[in-house]
Amino acid sequence: AQKVTQAQTEISVVEKEDVTLDCVYETRDTTYYLFWYKQPPSGELVFLIRRNSFDEQNEISGRYSWNFQKSTSSFNFTITASQVVDSAVYFCALSERNRDDKIIFGKGTRLHILP
């Protein structure tokens, strides 16, 4: 069965600090896909990134970076030099191949960036 665990319920950091959001997943499939979404205070959910199980390359996009490690079933998200606008709830999500596009979300981590 697929499962996504985000153990950090809430994190607060001061602006300009780096912060890492943890995500651990469980799946029996060898082919699966991982995603991160952002939900700012306005409420809409925004897709950030995807990673498939065959691609363990880390990715950097501006101040955002993602570290995918199959050995530990983790897909962590780091924000460098955080800004107040990064304050949001961040969701890690998982889908398995041939599962009718069913995307399972973790419970989210609420990130507060303090000025």
Add this chain to the structure above:
Amino acid sequence: DTAVSQTPKYLVTQMGNDKSIKCEQNLGHDTMYWYKQDSKKFLKIMFSYNNKELIINETVPNRFSPKSPDKAHLNLHINSLELGDSAVYFCASSQVGAGITGELFFGEGSRLTVL
């Protein structure tokens, strides 16, 4: 021009009533979803439809009945509302293959409060 629009955005009603939430997407997507987000921000998939056909039906009480008159619309009808139904309901749409791309396009959510 809103890509995925839900109405109403807010709904306050008494226990035992029946209510509907409507969703429309103008992205030309084939697949639409309903997700429920509870007060702790936990986001759980309820249903998905592909071109008017029910694909995903999670263990949702049968008081919840989705209806898709065409592939651009997916409505959610809830009978005999209970206190535990209070949540934000998100509609989303995607091309087929969102389980691979992760590219779900979400509406702004409909906040349902049952008194």
